[in-house]
């Protein structure tokens with residue numbers, strides 16, 4: 001495939017080992033999730049070590065990379081079960097076309113309402129929208145590198161493509177911008193574990209912890225704003 005053809009082609013739907021879908025980006029030649037299990041990875045990194053570690057409400061979440069909407073869907077399911085308020089803000093440079101989103105098997109696999117999942121994707125960009133009475137969503141159609149992040153955050157889901165393919169999204173400068181919007185005690189979680197990412201987070205003034213990674217990965221990172 002030529003470079004031009006790769007740019008034009010849609011991400012390809014693939015199965016991961018826990019039977020949940022992921023997408024393969026033909027241009028970057030990288031998947032959106034771990035091949036060992038997309039749902040498993042998102043639950044472990046973002047829900048277990050992120051969402052469930054934050055107390056109080058509303059929980060103000062910033063996500064880097066909306067993509068399939070899997071993290072938003074899992075968070076929505078959690079907050080509905082608990083009756084906790086969530087204000088979710090997500091940044092995405094290349095929203096997925098509806099024809100791809102409609103095929104993703106997350107609602108079926110998780111036993112969740114497909115309409116709610118589609119609503120996450122169909123809600124307008126650039127405008128905070130109530131998806132349920134507990135969950136509001138602001139999707140920013142923006143580049144993380146130049147985005148002005150509105151508001152303050154208790155929790156950051158850092159889910160960009162890896163530093164191997166997009167090093168420009170893992171810099172001390174970008175993490176400093178994000179850290180400046182985190183409240184004291186706020187946490188950032190990411191599936192990444194490389195040394196350069198830990199150093200960049202420390203340079204941005206965050207305290208870095210290593211945690212066990214999801215199945216198939218030794219480690220992940222959680223960083224706390226002092």
Ligand SMILES: C[S@@+](CC[C@H](N)C(=O)[O-])C[C@H]1O[C@@H](n2cnc3c(N)ncnc32)[C@H](O)[C@@H]1O
Pocket residue numbers: 031032033064065066067068069070071091092093094095142143144145159160161162166169
């Ligand atoms: C690893 S995928 C994960 C997405 C999502 N959290 C999910 O679970 O599907 C990374 C996402 O970041 C988006 N992205 C890539 N470069 C970006 C940039 N410069 N600014 C904002 N989003 C970007 C991609 O389009 C993709 O949706």
